[in-house]
Amino acid sequence: MEQKYRLNRLETTRMIGPMVDQHWKELRTAKERGEKVAWCSGPLFIFPYAMGMKCHFMAGYSAYCAGRGAGDQVLEVAEAEGELRETCSYHRMHMGMAAAIKKGIPIKEEVILPLPDLLIIGRLCPEMSHYAEALYRQMGIRVVGIDSPPPRRAEDVLPLEKYFENQIKEVLIPTMEEVCGKPFDYDRMSEILRILKETALLRNECWEYFKCKPSPWTLWDYGVSIAPVFYLMGKPEGIPYYQRLKEELAERAKNKIGAILPEEKYRIYWDGWLPWAFLGKFIRKFVPYGAVPLVGKYPWEFFPHPETIDPEDPLGTFVKQVYSNGGLARANAPEMSLPLLEKWIDEYSLDGLVMFSSKTCRMWNLGHPDIIKRIERSKGIPGVVIEGDMVDSQMISESQIETRLQALFEMIEARRS
Amino acid sequence: MASFVAGVDVGSLCTKTVILNSNGSIVSYNIIRSGSFYKGAAETSYTSALKKAGLQPDDIDYIVSTGYGRTRVPFRDVELTEIFCHARGAKKFFPEVQTIIDIGGQDSKVIHVNDNGDPIRFVMNDKCAAGTGRFLEVMAAGLGVELDEMSELASRAQKEVEVSSMCTVFAESEIISLLADECEKADIAAAIYRAIARRITGLVGQLGLKEKVVMTGGVAKSAGVVHALEERLNTRILVADEPQINGAYGAAQIALEKHLRHYCRSCKKS
Numbered sequence: 001m002e003q004k005y006r007l008n009r010l011e012t013t014r015m016i017g018p019m020v021d022q023h024w025k026e027l028r029t030a031k032e033r034g035e036k037v038a039w040c041s042g043p044l045f046i047f048p049y050a051m052g053m054k055c056h057f058m059a060g061y062s063a064y065c066a067g068r069g070a071g072d073q074v075l076e077v078a079e080a081e082g083e084l085r086e087t088c089s090y091h092r093m094h095m096g097m098a099a100a101i102k103k104g105i106p107i108k109e110e111v112i113l114p115l116p117d118l119l120i121i122g123r124l125c126p127e128m129s130h131y132a133e134a135l136y137r138q139m140g141i142r143v144v145g146i147d148s149p150p151p152r153r154a155e156d157v158l159p160l161e162k163y164f165e166n167q168i169k170e171v172l173i174p175t176m177e178e179v180c181g182k183p184f185d186y187d188r189m190s191e192i193l194r195i196l197k198e199t200a201l202l203r204n205e206c207w208e209y210f211k212c213k214p215s216p217w218t219l220w221d222y223g224v225s226i227a228p229v230f231y232l233m234g235k236p237e238g239i240p241y242y243q244r245l246k247e248e249l250a251e252r253a254k255n256k257i258g259a260i261l262p263e264e265k266y267r268i269y270w271d272g273w274l275p276w277a278f279l280g281k282f283i284r285k286f287v288p289y290g291a292v293p294l295v296g297k298y299p300w301e302f303f304p305h306p307e308t309i310d311p312e313d314p315l316g317t318f319v320k321q322v323y324s325n326g327g328l329a330r331a332n333a334p335e336m337s338l339p340l341l342e343k344w345i346d347e348y349s350l351d352g353l354v355m356f357s358s359k360t361c362r363m364w365n366l367g368h369p370d371i372i373k374r375i376e377r378s379k380g381i382p383g384v385v386i387e388g389d390m391v392d393s394q395m396i397s398e399s400q401i402e403t404r405l406q407a408l409f410e411m412i413e414a415r416r417s
Numbered sequence: 418m419a420s421f422v423a424g425v426d427v428g429s430l431c432t433k434t435v436i437l438n439s440n441g442s443i444v445s446y447n448i449i450r451s452g453s454f455y456k457g458a459a460e461t462s463y464t465s466a467l468k469k470a471g472l473q474p475d476d477i478d479y480i481v482s483t484g485y486g487r488t489r490v491p492f493r494d495v496e497l498t499e500i501f502c503h504a505r506g507a508k509k510f511f512p513e514v515q516t517i518i519d520i521g522g523q524d525s526k527v528i529h530v531n532d533n534g535d536p537i538r539f540v541m542n543d544k545c546a547a548g549t550g551r552f553l554e555v556m557a558a559g560l561g562v563e564l565d566e567m568s569e570l571a572s573r574a575q576k577e578v579e580v581s582s583m584c585t586v587f588a589e590s591e592i593i594s595l596l597a598d599e600c601e602k603a604d605i606a607a608a609i610y611r612a613i614a615r616r617i618t619g620l621v622g623q624l625g626l627k628e629k630v631v632m633t634g635g636v637a638k639s640a641g642v643v644h645a646l647e648e649r650l651n652t653r654i655l656v657a658d659e660p661q662i663n664g665a666y667g668a669a670q671i672a673l674e675k676h677l678r679h680y681c682r683s684c685k686k687s
Contacts, residue, residue, distance in 0.1 A: 359543075369540065369623050376538060387543055399485060400524070400541070407500040407539065414501075414535035 005290045007283060008261045012245040013221050019237055020227055024064055024110070030054035031114045036180060039094070039113075041131075042122020043302065044146060046196075046318060047172055049234050050189035051180045056113055057231035058090045058128075059276065062391045065093060066277030070108040071391045077105050089360045089392040091131040098135060118179050120172065121145045125363050144175050148322055161323035168315065189314040192234030200229045200306030202242035209249040210294045210348050214258025215267065216249045219293040220283050221259070223274045230302055258292070265290030266412055267349055269341070271297055272356035272365060277391040285402055289409045295348050297337065301326070338374060345379045351412045353383030354405070359395040382411040421472060422479045422676050424668025425459050426499065427451060427486030430522025430550055431635060432458040433665040434466035436477070437673055441509070445470035446662050451522075455486030463492070479676035481668040485523070497671060499664045500528055500539050506667025507631045508534030510657045515627035518617060518646065518654070519663070520636035522550040527620045529627060534667075540623045547583035548616035550636050555585050556609045559592040560602050567606045568641035574607035576600075583616050606641065614645035621650060631655045633663035 030037050038048035041058045048055040065071050071093070078096030079085060085092075100107045101115060119141050121132040132143040146167045151157045173184045203225070209216050225245060228238025251257075258264045268286070270293040275282050286293060303309070308325040310317040320326065344350065353375060355368035365385075372383035384404045389395035420439040426432065428451060435446045447466040451458045459482070467474065474492070482490035483502040490496070499521070507517045508530055517528040525548050528539040542548060557564045578600050582588045588609075595605050613636075630652055636642050637660035647654050657663060 372538070382538060385540070403485075403498050403500070404541065407498040407536065410498060410501045411536055411538075414533070 003262070003265075003290065005263075005265075005287050006261050007218075007287050008257065008259055010217060010221055010245070010248055010259075012241070012248045013224050015241055015244070016224055016227065019232060019235075019241070020060075020064065023227070023232055023235075024061075024113075027054045027056055027113060028110070036117045037114050038118045038120055039116040039135075040120045040122070041090075041128050042120075042124055042146070042148065043230075043322060044120045044122045044172070045231060046189060046192055046233060047168070047176055047184075048118070048120065049192055050185050050314075051176050051182070052185070052188070053117075053180065055231070056116075058094065059273075059390070060227065060231045061111075061113070062090050062093045063276035065097075065111045066391045068108055068111055070111040071277050072393055073107050074100065074111065075392055075394075077107060085392075085394065087360060088125075088127040088131070089358075089389050089395070091127050091134075092360075093391060094131060095134060095138075098139060102138070115139055116141055118175070119143045123147045125361070127361075127363075142175070142179065144172055146172055151323070157323050161319055164322060165315065165319040168319065186314050189318075190311040193309055193311040193314055193317060195234050195236055195239065196229060196303065197306045197309040197311065199238040199242055200303045200309075202239065202246055203229055204304070204306060206242060206246050206249055207295075207300075209253055212253045213267075213349060214256065214260065214264035215292055215294055216252035216257060216259055218259045218283065219270050219296050219299065220274070220279050222296075223276075223279065223299050226299060226302065260287060260290055260292050263290060264292050266292070266351045266409055268293045268408075269295055269344065269348075269350045269353045270356060271353065271368065271371070273298055273358050273361065273390045275356065275388055275390055277393070278388070278396065281396075281398075282388075282401075285398075285405050289406070291405075291409060293354065294350065295344050297341070338371065341371070341375065342378055345375070345381060350381065352381050352408050354408065355383060355385045357385050357387045359387055359389050360392060361390070380415070382408060382415070384408045420478050420676065420680075421470070421476050422669055422672035423463065423466070423477050423481075424502065424665040424670070424672055425463055425480060425482045425490050425493065426484040426502065426662075426665035426668060427455050427459050427482065427489060428499075428522050428635075428664070429485045429524075430554075431661065432462040432484075432486070433662045434459075434462040435662050435665040435669040436466050436470050436472065437666075437669045439673070439677075441670060441673055443666070443669075444472075446659070446665065448661055451486065455489035456491065459486065459490040460492075463490075479672040479679075481672040481675070483664050483668040494672070495675065497668065500526060500536050502664045502667035502671065503633050504528050504530040504536040504667065505534045505670050506663040506665075507633055507657075509666065509670050510663065511629060511631050511655050513629045514631040514655070516621070516624070516630045518621065518630065518632045518637075519634045520549060520613075520617070520632070520642070521634040521664075525549050525617060525620065525634075525636075527617070527624050529624055538624060540620050542616075542620065547585065548613045550634070552583075552585050552588070552613070553609070553636060553639065553642070555589055556580075556592060559589045560596075560605060560609075562602065562606070564639075567609070568639050568644075570603050571606035571610055571641040573603040574601070576604045578604045578608045580605070580608040580612045583612060588612065607645075610639075610641040610645035611649075613642055614649040617646060618649045626650060626652065628652055629655055631657075633657070633660045635661040637661070 045055040074096040078092040081099045357365040482493035487496040526541040
């Protein structure tokens with residue numbers, strides 16, 4: 001490698017750390033203030049937030065834990081409790097933390113959360129159900145499971161949306177009312193949606209800067225900025241954050257300053273989970289080649305069409321954000337996700353695909369090899385599968401990842417020449 | 418112009434160096450165990466290959482390193498992945514190749530290659546050693562035979578037994594159990610080869626089989642593995658005389674291309 005590349009970090013993303021820390025601090029101390037606590041997976045935390053509960057989010061917690069250097073520690077507790085190493089690392093992370101609380105096993109204090117009054121499981125995968133059941137068995141915590149099956153065809157969307165809505169109306173909301181001892185607060189839900197809409201609209205304006213050449217930011221920057229439209233949903237601080245981020249991106253775009261200096265060489269699509277605990281480690285494998293991970297389906301799928309949010313119809317608009325107007329349930333639907341990817345390859349001038357296959361989340365990675373084949377045929381760009389995990393360092397082989405990424409860049413280069 | 422170039426392939430088990438003259442012909446090569454000190458292995462292998470060719474370091478115009486330890490070669494001009502180098506090497510050995518099966522010490526891969534000898538897609542094993550050279554070494558040790566005796570041993574198999582696990586540790590336990598059940602070593606050796614072939618067939622299936630198929634890497638020296646794969650894939654597999662140097666040979670071929678390109682540019686300027 002003759003050219004030396006370096007990462008040109010954004011200033012604004014440094015602001016996200018204190019916001020996230022504040023969230024987890026408030027959650028840790030919620031019981032001291034007599035507040036109720038929910039643990040949540042999927043996008044369902046808007047419901048406990050509407051009821052004034054403090055709420056944690058599985059992936060967010062796992063990233064936070066790993067960021068505090070406690071990921072492996074908590075996973076070790078889970079393993080010692082008999083959790084299988086091959087099962088979902090998010091599941092193990094929570095089982096480890098719960099076991100540490102129950103048995104007084106020392107783990108870093110800042111990652112200990114209060115056990116919840118309610119566990120809300122958005123059953124996007126079977127392991128989330130097992131996780132809820134295991135916590136119920138061990139802690140006796142009340143569980144509500146909400147299914148959001150992915151549609152296979154466009155015609156499936158409306159019936160599945162109705163099914164999703166009915167579960168919320170008939171199961172989730174009555175349970176929340178019972179647990180909290182008060183009627184569901186639709187007004188607060190509307191307020192959260194109003195803030196979410198404004199925040200996500202700004203976020204989408206930022207996303208458009210991925211089209212710039214060079215791109216002023218990376219998918220990693222987008223990933224670390226995701227909390228305000230997700231588990232910090234409804235907090236007004238997200239709005240100035242994205243305003244400032246947009247200004248910084250606009251300034252860079254105007255001056256043609258990229259996220260990779262001195263020049264951007266390869267523009268890469270990233271599929272699958274973001275490796276939350278290893279964002280730094282992974283980006284350092286792209287930068288030496290002048291490669292920049294840009295768009296990705298998973299981080300995109302959270303409220304991609306905020307312009308359709310109608311805060312006056314909170315429940316109706318929310319279910320549509322997951323189905324008709326959303327990305328979350330549709331992102332893995334075969335007839336809908338491939339055309340989207342093909343469109344992105346053109347719109348964002350992508351050179352190659354990285355399919356991130358999580359060793360402990362096989363379900364989400366099943367289609368990777370055939371997506372690479374299909375895209376190569378239709379768009380003529382190469383792709384590779386790399387293996388790792390969101391949080392479990394035991395599942396990462398650095399040299400194998402480096403070889404696969406370097407081979408991808410070599411294949412792109414060979415096609416150029 | 419008496420010009421020479423080199424390819425150095427630092428694999429997880431063995432390090433290989435190939436030196437080519439300006440016609441692209443091999444003037445010497447060397448294969449040694451990598452051990453735990455890759456930089457030292459690269460230097461030893463390279464120095465030995467130079468000596469064998471009667472050359473000095475100054476005689477070498479361009480060096481490409483590849484393999485697991487490709488970044489540990491301080492005297493390299495460029496480093497490239499083994500995927501790229503195996504593709505180029507196999508294409509030079511067998512211009513009709515479209516699919517390469519490379520089984521090295523700690524990984525196995527299947528590569529589709531285009532007419533230029535560039536890889537167009539590839540798949541690799543995941544991060545366990547199943548179906549690799551290391552797997553075979555452990556199995557040979559489990560059987561209590563030398564690695565190079567296994568093919569001949571397997572050719573004498575009479576009865577079909579099965580080694581079902583591809584986890585190196587579990588498969589070794591299975592072998593110990595089969596030996597305890599007084600199964601013949603020859604039958605077990607053949608079963609090990611079939612197990613590897615099953616694994617590799619899965620990788621080939623992910624890309625699709627395109628003939629002609631070339632096998633490279635140290636494991637290609639094992640006639641038993643090649644035979645088991647040919648049966649399983651129902652195709653003839655081409656193997657070079659010394660398949661283990663294919664990566665280093667490809668690296669050297671790329672070194673030659675790069676050097677000639679640079680040389681031509683320099684000529685034009687002057």
